[in-house]
Amino acid sequence: MVDYLTGRYVPIVVFQIILLVTDLLINIVSIILRSYNALILVFLIIQILCIILAFSTIFILFFSTYVYQVGLIELLHERFKHTIIVCLIYFLATLGINIWSLLLRYNETFTGNWPTEFIVFYILHRLFAPLYYYEFKRCFLRISDPRFYEDSR
Template identity: 40%
Template sequence: MPTAMHLGRYKLILWVQYLLLVIDLFMNSFTELLRFENVILLVLYVIQDICILFAVIVVFLLFFNTYIFQAGLVGILINKFKSTIIVVFVYFCLCIGLHVWGMTMRWDDPNKDIWNNGYIALFVLQRTAAVLYYYTYKRSALRLGDPRLYQDSEWIRKEFEKRR
């Protein structure tokens, strides 16, 4: 079992992860309402993209702290969290694409109607990927709190034997 110090640190990291998700949800919900000024919108988009990158960094730092990673069984972690890694990468690419396309089309006139069929499709795809991102990221954040990942156990030894 993790010590009280590890549990307290995990709670702090979990709250940071939740904060990053809430910031992203806020940005997805309200940035279109702030489109009257391009610079404000650009700054908000950059903040959203940086928060996604920070979320990925936090997950990988948690990976590095696991006993499995330190034992050299990185493949187990990648298989266990493959869906999260893929969803985060796809979501980040969709966000960048949506932000760049939207800013490019409305830079000269912030109130311009930019809602063509391609942009609507990308918008819907990005928002759908956001739901998947929130779900998989939160699930992974909770799964990374499993004490079995941070200590030697029988199932890790069996996995290690399979790899030899």
């Protein structure tokens, strides 16, 4: 059974790692390519889509567990509540910082003089990102535990 699950979840784990690395690289590239507005717009849309795909994949993994199919949703909620909250906060913060930075870029006020509130939110977002990466990686490694996919008898 463990070999089956290992083989089954290798592509999913690789896909999740690709999504996390893409998010990390876009966070880095968005700083470097500040003067290319159209390219930044495309990167930020890709970043939001990667976060949505990653979050959706986690829920698909939840729905395919034996624990969920039996109706013990509370057990999954209890074990992964912190990860879900961190993912939602990161998604909302990323969406907010992306919209705000695009508004600043297209209003021609992004010449290097950022508002103080934007700098604070930007730094908090970047400091929160490693927690998101850790929680998300921990979640998709924990959900591949064979105990979630078999009867306890």
